Amino acid sequence: MKLKYLFFLLLLPALWISSCKRDEDRIFDANATVRMTEAVQQAYTVLQANKAGWMMKFYPSSNQEFGGYTIFTKFISQEEVSVASDPFSGFKTSTYSVNPESGPVLSFDGYNKNIHWFSEPGKDNGGIGADDSGMRGDFEFIVLKATADSVVLKGKKSGSHLVMLPLKGDEFESTSASYQAAANKFKQFGVFNLETKNGESVAMGYSPKMRVFGNPLDQAAKGMAFRVVPGGLEFYEKYTMDGVTFDFLKYIEPTSTYPYGYYTDNGNTFKIVPEVTPINLWFKTNLWSMSYSNVGPIGQVYWNNAKSKLKANGITLNNMYIGNAGVEVLYYVLQNGAVEGAVGHNITPVSGTVDQVRITFTGSLYNVVGFTAAYWTGGLSEFTTPLNGRTFKITSDEVNEPSSVLLTDVAAPTNTFKVFLKDINDPLNN
Structure with missing residues (x-):
């Protein structure tokens, strides 16, 4: 009997230690939750406290290979933020949140071109970076520090560090406008x-x-x-x-x-x-909208053929472009946006000129959404014939970086195409 009680007494310290450890774990967990809640609330409070807003120097890629930009933010409530950035004019208001994860995470969760542009695929951001990853920028940031004099962030995806500095007075509007003007002049x-x-x-x-x-x-x-x-x-x-x-x-x-x-x-x-910018380089590096009413008589023959074939095959052409979509292509939007894709066409500036390019079909097919060779053989190939292997002289009424240009076939001057940076819908009937 004594042995039995002795054995039980020996167990008591271990049981007591185990019990204390469980209590400490619960206390620790509670403290961690409290600390996270406080950190999230601290971020919310600091971001909104400066009514004038914040400015940050933003290099989207951790390797800086795309250069840097300036972003301005004004957190106007617990849910809404106004964002301006120097590639675009004005500012846009969208939603944001601060969420508890490995630390408080500032997320610009409502789409806002002024910040999401840096994380868009190259095919969507105007051809900067790879088709799938673009500039590899962030729109979610771990908040490392949040005080009145600075908010230190770490890109959740890139790992890049950046600092938001407080603005004063009307600097969100006035300073962002001055940065946008400088960037517009530079570009x-x-x-x-x-x-x-x-x-x-x-x-x-x-x-x-x-x-x-x-x-x-x-x-x-x-x-x-x-x-x-x-x-x-x-x-x-x-x-x-x-x-x-x-x-x-x-x-x-x-x-x-x-x-x-x-x-x-x-x-x-x-x-x-x-x-x-030489006009042939400007043409090569942008994506231009095309339409039937802006095609010369030679090209219209092939566009009419395309129209008949597409109709016979139940294919609707909503938009058509030529130029750079990350790669040089003829780009098609089909079936009311349900299908998108492109076919490679090299655009090569003619050596020794600033206003001539040669366009050559490559045969590469790019499936963005549901695009297959059946669309190409179903009528789209007709568009390539008056372009393939031809040299075009480029002219415009605008002196620098024009919004529209005229392509004139050097060997056949009635083979012309006027193209536009703005979108033209329903290209077969416009």
Whole structure:
């Protein structure tokens, strides 16, 4: 009997320790829940407390290969936020939330072009980045710190860190407008030349729609990522070019020698000089809407053939485009939007010209939504015939970055196509 009681007494400390541990776990869990609730509420409170809003420098990709942008936010309630960003004019109001996950997560959960554009696939954002991933930006951010002087965020997908800084007064409206104006002015130019301290002029490495310069004096150097800001270009970090280390280049207004102005370092050692975008490069890098009423007599023969075949095969053509949708294509929207796809057509600027391109059918088929070769053989192939293997001269009434251009076949001048950046619906009847 004594042995039995002794054995029971020996068990008591272990049972007591186990019981205490379970109590501690419950206390710990409760504390974690309380802390998370407080962190979420703290984020909500800080974001809304500054009625003037916030500004953040935003490099969507963790490698900065697409350059940087500036985003402005104003959290006007527990659910609504107004967002402005420099690629677009004005601002748009949508919904947001702060959710408890591994930490408080700020989510711009209502679609807003001013921030979701950076995470859209390349085929939707105008051809920046890969078709499926685009610029790889975030619209959900882990809140690392939220205080009145700054909100520190970490992209949930990219892992990139960024800081939201408080605005004052009417800066959400006025400062965002000044950034948008600067960006709009900058995007007019697709070609930049470096004028070195020795007076030599060399082409800058630059791809339209991406805010990154290559160093033409050092091909192995890292690309120089930047944001467009009022008064110049602000770079992601310090870079060195032509013997000068810099992280900001100021913009000098146009003169008779530099009709579009230029960007330069503080010592005016070198100049980055913008030039008007060659019209063939502008055509190649955009997506243009096509329609029957804007096709010349030769092309209309083939468009009539296409119309008959499509009707016979029960195919409705809602929109048709030529140009860059991430790759160079003829792009089709069919069956009232239920089917989308494209067929490859290389657009090659003619060497030694600024206004001619050669269009060549590649045969590559791109299935965006339900697009198969049956649509191509069912009538779409007719559109390619008056384009394939032809060289076109491009003209426009607009001097720089026109919204519409006329393609004229060099070998057959009545084979013409007028195309537009704006959408034209029902292309077979317009």
